[in-house]
Every structure is written in C-alpha cells, then in structure tokens.
Amino acid sequence: MKNILTLSQYTFREAMARKIFLTFFAVSSFVLILFVILFVSVSIEEMASMISVNGNEAFDFISKIVEVMKIAIIAPLFVGGLFLSIFSASSFIPNMLEKGSIDLLLSKPVSRAQIILGKFFGGFAIVLLNIAYLVVGLWLLIGVKFNVWDTSILLSIVMISFTFAVLYSLIILVGILTRSSILAMMLTYIIFFILSPVLLLRDKISILIDNVVVEYLLDGLYYIIPKTAELSNININIAQGLGIDEYQPIISSFLFMILTLALSITIFNKKDY
Amino acid sequence: MNSIEVNNLTKVYDSRFKKNAVTALKDFNLNVESGSIFGLLGPNGAGKTTLIKILLGITFPTKGSASILGEDISNYNVRKKIGYLPENHKFPNYLTGPEVLTYFSKLSGYENPNLNIRIDEMLALVKMDQWKKMKIKKYSKGMMQRLGLAQAMINDPELIFLDEPTDGVDPIGRKEIRDILVDVKNQGKTIFLNSHLLSEVELITDRVAILNKGIMLREGDVKELTISKELFKITIKGEPDEDNIKSALQDFLISKLEKNIVYVKLDSSDEIDKVIDSLRKNNFSILSVENQKNTLEDMFISLINETEKKI
Ligand SMILES: Nc1ncnc2c1ncn2[C@@H]1O[C@H](COP(=O)(O)OP(=O)(O)OP(=O)(O)O)[C@@H](O)[C@H]1O
Ligand SMILES: [Mg+2]
Numbered sequence: 229m230k231n232i233l234t235l236s237q238y239t240f241r242e243a244m245a246r247k248i249f250l251t252f253f254a255v256s257s258f259v260l261i262l263f264v265i266l267f268v269s270v271s272i273e274e275m276a277s278m279i280s281v282n283g284n285e286a287f288d289f290i291s292k293i294v295e296v297m298k299i300a301i302i303a304p305l306f307v308g309g310l311f312l313s314i315f316s317a318s319s320f321i322p323n324m325l326e327k328g329s330i331d332l333l334l335s336k337p338v339s340r341a342q343i344i345l346g347k348f349f350g351g352f353a354i355v356l357l358n359i360a361y362l363v364v365g366l367w368l369l370i371g372v373k374f375n376v377w378d379t380s381i382l383l384s385i386v387m388i389s390f391t392f393a394v395l396y397s398l399i400i401l402v403g404i405l406t407r408s409s410i411l412a413m414m415l416t417y418i419i420f421f422i423l424s425p426v427l428l429l430r431d432k433i434s435i436l437i438d439n440v441v442v443e444y445l446l447d448g449l450y451y452i453i454p455k456t457a458e459l460s461n462i463n464i465n466i467a468q469g470l471g472i473d474e475y476q477p478i479i480s481s482f483l484f485m486i487l488t489l490a491l492s493i494t495i496f497n498k499k500d501y
Numbered sequence: 502m503n504s505i506e507v508n509n510l511t512k513v514y515d516s517r518f519k520k521n522a523v524t525a526l527k528d529f530n531l532n533v534e535s536g537s538i539f540g541l542l543g544p545n546g547a548g549k550t551t552l553i554k555i556l557l558g559i560t561f562p563t564k565g566s567a568s569i570l571g572e573d574i575s576n577y578n579v580r581k582k583i584g585y586l587p588e589n590h591k592f593p594n595y596l597t598g599p600e601v602l603t604y605f606s607k608l609s610g611y612e613n614p615n616l617n618i619r620i621d622e623m624l625a626l627v628k629m630d631q632w633k634k635m636k637i638k639k640y641s642k643g644m645m646q647r648l649g650l651a652q653a654m655i656n657d658p659e660l661i662f663l664d665e666p667t668d669g670v671d672p673i674g675r676k677e678i679r680d681i682l683v684d685v686k687n688q689g690k691t692i693f694l695n696s697h698l699l700s701e702v703e704l705i706t707d708r709v710a711i712l713n714k715g716i717m718l719r720e721g722d723v724k725e726l727t728i729s730k731e732l733f734k735i736t737i738k739g740e741p742d743e744d745n746i747k748s749a750l751q752d753f754l755i756s757k758l759e760k761n762i763v764y765v766k767l768d769s770s771d772e773i774d775k776v777i778d779s780l781r782k783n784n785f786s787i788l789s790v791e792n793q794k795n796t797l798e799d800m801f802i803s804l805i806n807e808t809e810k811k812i
Contacts, residue, residue, distance in 0.1 A: 231608065242595065327589065328587055328590045329590075332587055335558070336608040337577050338577065
C-alpha cells in the first residue's frame, strides 16, 4: 500500500513537472476566466430581455438558463477534459519503461502489480484534480451569479474521472505492450471519438447492412469496448439532476477497466527488461 | 556465508524468429562470499548485465535458480537490503539530487528518522554536495554516475550491485569511488561489480570471474589468477642468436623472444634457477632477470583469445 502511494505521488509530481499539465490548468483557468468575464459584463436582466420574458417568470427563467448553460458547458467539458487527460497520460508508461529507469524501479522491493497500480492511481489523481478544479470553479461562478447552488453539476467530476479511469486502463495496457505513447493515445482517441459513438448506433447500422455476421460483430464490439459515448450522455443527465436510467454502460465499462488492469499486470509480470 | 548463489542459470532471450534467439547465460554457477568485493569481467555482450538483472528480478531466468542474501530471487522483499547502480541509469529528470535519493530510499522501504542527514552524508561522500539544488537534467555524465552511486548506497544495503560504476568518471573521481568501495567493504558489505576496466578491478576486488558468451571461463582469487603462471623477462648480453636461445631453453615455454630479450613462462618461480643454469651452460651471459607479473588484463585478453579460437 505504501509503495503504491509513493509511486502515485511521484507519478503526480512527474505530471506536474511536465508542461502538459500546466497547459491543462491554464486551459481550465482560461475557461473559468471567460465565464467570469461573461458573467460580469452581462446582467441577468439583460439575459432575460434577450429572450423576452416578464418579471414574474424571472425565477423560472433563471433556473432554465442555468440548465441550458450546464448542458452547454458539460458536454464540451467531457470531451475537452478527456481529450487533454488522455493526451497527458499516454506517456506515463512508456516513460517509465525507458532503459535505465525501469531497471532501477524493478530492482526495488516493489511488486510489479504495485507499480502498475501506483501509475494508475497517480494518473487518476491528477486528472481528478484538474477536472474538479474546473467543475467546482464553474459551479461557484454559477452559484455566485445566479444564486443557484445546485450540486448535481458536481457529479460530473465523478463521471468524467471515471470515464478517464476506464480509458487510462487501456492506455496502460497498450503502453506495456508496445512502449508507444502515440499508439496508446491513438487507440484511445479512436475508441472515444469514433468506435463508441458509432457502436451506440449499431441498431441503425445493422438495419442498413442487414447481415447477421456484421450484427453479431457490432454487438460483440459494443459490449467489449468501453462505452464512452453513453457515459457522456449519463454525465449530461446527472449534471442536470436527472439521475441515471441505465447502469449497464457504467458496469460494463467498469468491468473493462478491472480486466484491462488485471491483464496489464499479468503481462507486465512476465516481461523481461 | 554466501551473499549470492547461482545454480545452473540459463537465460535465452527469445526472438520472434527462433534463429535470432540469444543465449545470454549458459548453465552459469557462482557463489559470492559475504563481505567481499567480487568482479565480473567479460567482453561486450558477455552476459554480465543479464546476470545482475536476473538476480534483481528485472529479467527472468529461462532455467536454473539463484538466491541473494539467502532468499530466492523471486522474493522481492529481499531487495530492501540491496543497492543497485544500473548501466546508463536514468533518474526522474525533474528532481534534484537530494530528491532522487529521497524517492529511491522511500521505494527501498528504508526507514530512517534522520533521512536528510543520511542524504547529506551520501552526497558529500560522492562529492556532489555542491550541486544539491541542480535538477538532474542538467547533470554531466560523471555527476550522474556519482549520484547513481549515492543512490545505490542510500538505503544502507547489505549487498550492492554496480554495473560499470566508474563509467564516465574522471581519474580522480575513479580513485575516490574505489576508496569508497573499499570502505563499504570494510563495513562488512558485499559488492558485486561489473567492469571493463581491468586495471581498476585488479586494485580492489577479492575475487573475479571471467565470462564470455554466457559461459564462465574462469573464477578465482585475483592474485591466483594473475600469478599462477609466472612470466620472467631475461635480458641477455650482446647479440645472441635466437635459435641458440631456443635450443638452450627447449625444456621451457618461451612466450616471446625479441633479439636479446626472452620471456619465459614457468609453472613456479622455483624453476627460474634451472632456466638460468641452462642459459649459462650454453655460454649466454645474463644482464638481468625480472619477474613479470601478469596483469589481469594480460590474463583476460589471452583467455578470451584462446576461447575465441576454440569456438
Ligand atoms: N532485452 C534483451 N533482448 C534480447 N537480447 C538481449 C537483451 N538484453 C541483452 N540481450 C543480449 O544478451 C547478450 C548479453 O547482454 P548483456 O547486456 O548481458 O551483456 P554485457 O556483458 O553486460 O555487455 P556490456 O559489457 O556491453 O555491457 C547480448 O548478446 C545482448 O544482445
Ligand atoms: Mg552490461
């Protein structure tokens, strides 16, 4: 446990030392500043007059505009936050596996499973911190501006970080297998931007193609590959306080993560360095 | 007691194509006594680094077994009492020297309430105390090596593995490192050294093993190995005929003959009297007789050449 903690801590430091995480913070801060400027320069009354409603409905209107804003923020946040996180985390494992570093690490009284878990939790912690910074910042801004203190948006932190953890397990596996950060990054982006959204529409595709084999193939892929597109939808729903109507994508993605980590550890345990 | 025991260790690095598989170690056996400095010598690609990597769980053996400090190598906890300086090591380059030492002492599970004092001592020992604030990425090669040595000793290990410890270090630094190693040995620790610098190894090691292509060629005391066959340089007065010298010394092994200088190899130094008698009997007059001790390097080169011919 102590070893995992030490390794996480130094993964965290490594991330902080690399400019990429500064960029992450800078982008987050920039988004927050944009909102500050927007909120300071535009008054609630002005916003109301833009959509022409009268005073009686002002309260209703505010909660509505906050809703719209949340959706407008949360969906890009999910995509943007994960895009940056994947980018920054993809080099952790290949860096660690460099000749001269890995020798030293493996010569210490740490098990290989502890090394993988240390990298996993360290990377997770830094992404969690980044996302939390941005989401809590937005929540505070909205609260101060509209006096709406709705905590459901904060659940986004959990969902985005969870989605990252799932994808990060794949980054780790590809890193162990190929030592290539580019490959790990590409594969994750392909799942995130292409495969998962496409597989979500597999019923429609099946109708178009009308082939049993393709249908089974798509179904199979759908259940194997992390369901980031659905997680994004769930994220939007819970941020609006709508709750979760289907748990299957969360559970199957979670299983994917556990299995991928277990596989990474098994492979790492057998490798010569 | 032995700090390292290796039994019939074989390592084959598999390749996607069978014919490219490399046998880095073959039926290797070795015992290293506690409290000694042991040197493993061999040309590039002999399998020296592979042996250390197997002992430390970095690479896995294909066959055979080994133990360090009485524990099987698969038990990673034993590495708490181990120090290691890998060849071409890399440290997290965003850290400073003291931060590197803190990191690796934590990973080694080293508990010391006065860790900072220990770190200062170690940095002073390897003469790195004036660069405490510098980040690793700005280090020179020799500085890296010095910090690497400090790192290998930070957890007060019982057994230290050093892979080319003086690589890139200036001559004064090399002498300093040798002194440190002797000092560490005098504290009862065991040091396992890989090196090409035979003249250096000769100065500090108690025992050496010579390895080529994964096979152990010889193992023994440095003194025994270098003096076992003694070499004498005899200078003869005048310009003697080489063939006459050869016939005079036909019962002895002449290793080199150059004009009036002849080198003879003897099984024991007692035989030198007979050599001189034979020369005198044949009316050669002798200017000087010098005992030429083989250096480790001579021995190494002739041994490797001999085996290369056989293969
Ligand atoms: N990871 C690896 N995969 C495949 N072959 C390897 C690997 N590591 C080493 N080898 C091969 O094993 C042999 C022994 O290598 P090793 O590094 O142990 O030699 P060495 O004695 O330390 O050499 P040097 O003096 O150059 O450091 C070499 O033929 C090398 O090519
Ligand atoms: Mg080597």
